[in-house]
Amino acid sequence: MENIKVGRKNNYIFDCFWEIKIINRNNLTFNPFRYRNLLIILFTILGFQIFAQEIKVMSYNIRLDVKSDGENWWENRKNRVSDLMNYYEADFIGCQEVLFHQLQFLQNELNSYEYIGVGRDDGKTAGEFSCIFYQKNKYKLLHQETLWLSPTPDSVSFGWGAACRRVCTYGLFQLKSNNKKVLVFNTHLDHISEQARQESVKLIAEKANQISQKHHYPIIIMGDFNSKLDEIPAKWMSEKFNNTRTVCESKPYGDSDTWNGFQFDKKPQGCIDYIFVSKDDQWSIKKFATITDSYQMKYPSDHFPILATLYYK
Structure with a gap:
C-alpha cells in the first residue's frame, strides 16, 4: 500500500x-x-494576504506659511515636512492649510506622488488647498472634484457662518495592479462656526455615499475636523463611519491628541484630526499611529500627522 x-x-x-x-x-x-x-x-x-490590498493613509495639517510664526516659519521647517512625508510612504496623503507655493514645493520634493485639489478662494490657486497626494505609480486617477462646504457646493462660497471658505477635495482612484477602486476625501472644517462644522460633515458624507452607493466603492474620509471626539461633528462621523483610531485591530501608537501648537515642552491639546473609513466588512484596520517626530526640540508642524494602515479585500 x-x-x-x-x-x-x-x-x-x-x-x-x-x-x-x-x-x-x-x-x-x-x-x-x-x-x-x-x-x-x-x-x-x-x-x-494575496487578495487584500494594503492602503496606508496619512492626514497632515502642515500649517500655512505665516512669517509671524518666527522660528516655526515655513521656510525653516519645510524640508522636515517633506522628509517626513517621503519617509512614511503613504499611498494617500491628505494635507490641510496648503498655500499654492507650499504645494509647489511639496510637489517638487515628493517625486513618487501626484496631487489633486484647488485653492479654496477661487477654485484655482488662491487660498488654502485641502489637497490629496497619491502614489502615481500605484494608482490611476479616474475622477476628481472639490466641493465648497456650503449650501452651494459647486461654486466658490462661504457656508453657514464660517470664518473662511472651506473645501473638501476628493478623488476616485484605481489600483493599477488589480483595478480595485477607492474613494478618498480630504477636508479642513471651519474653526469658528459649529453650525458650519455640523453641516459640512453631513454634506461630505452625503456626497461620499451618493458616489459609492451604485458601485460600493470603499470610502476614506480624512482631515482636520476642528472637532474633538466628544463634540457633535466628530461623534456624528464616528457613528456613520469607522474611526480608524478607535476601531484599530492593534493598540494605536502614540498620543491621541493631534494639535501641538508648536509647543514641544507642553502636552498636545486635543484630537481634531481623523481618518474615517466606510463601515464595510471588507475593511481591516491594522494599525494607527500619531506621529510625533521632532527635530532639535521642534515639531515640523503645529499638528501631528496621523497614519492608518488599512487592508481592503
Whole structure:
C-alpha cells in the first residue's frame, strides 16, 4: 500500500502543505484529512494576504506659511515636512492649510506622488488647498472634484457662518495592479462656526455615499475636523463611519491628541484630526499611529500627522 510521509522542517503548517512526500513504506500511515482544518487556516491566511490590498493613509495639517510664526516659519521647517512625508510612504496623503507655493514645493520634493485639489478662494490657486497626494505609480486617477462646504457646493462660497471658505477635495482612484477602486476625501472644517462644522460633515458624507452607493466603492474620509471626539461633528462621523483610531485591530501608537501648537515642552491639546473609513466588512484596520517626530526640540508642524494602515479585500 502506498503511504504518505510528512517531511518536516521548521514550520509545521508549511511542512504539511509543501513537504508531503509519497513513498512506498509500510512503517507509516498518514490520513490527509487529519490536516484539513490546518490547511483551511493556511489558505485563509494566504488568501487574505494575496487578495487584500494594503492602503496606508496619512492626514497632515502642515500649517500655512505665516512669517509671524518666527522660528516655526515655513521656510525653516519645510524640508522636515517633506522628509517626513517621503519617509512614511503613504499611498494617500491628505494635507490641510496648503498655500499654492507650499504645494509647489511639496510637489517638487515628493517625486513618487501626484496631487489633486484647488485653492479654496477661487477654485484655482488662491487660498488654502485641502489637497490629496497619491502614489502615481500605484494608482490611476479616474475622477476628481472639490466641493465648497456650503449650501452651494459647486461654486466658490462661504457656508453657514464660517470664518473662511472651506473645501473638501476628493478623488476616485484605481489600483493599477488589480483595478480595485477607492474613494478618498480630504477636508479642513471651519474653526469658528459649529453650525458650519455640523453641516459640512453631513454634506461630505452625503456626497461620499451618493458616489459609492451604485458601485460600493470603499470610502476614506480624512482631515482636520476642528472637532474633538466628544463634540457633535466628530461623534456624528464616528457613528456613520469607522474611526480608524478607535476601531484599530492593534493598540494605536502614540498620543491621541493631534494639535501641538508648536509647543514641544507642553502636552498636545486635543484630537481634531481623523481618518474615517466606510463601515464595510471588507475593511481591516491594522494599525494607527500619531506621529510625533521632532527635530532639535521642534515639531515640523503645529499638528501631528496621523497614519492608518488599512487592508481592503
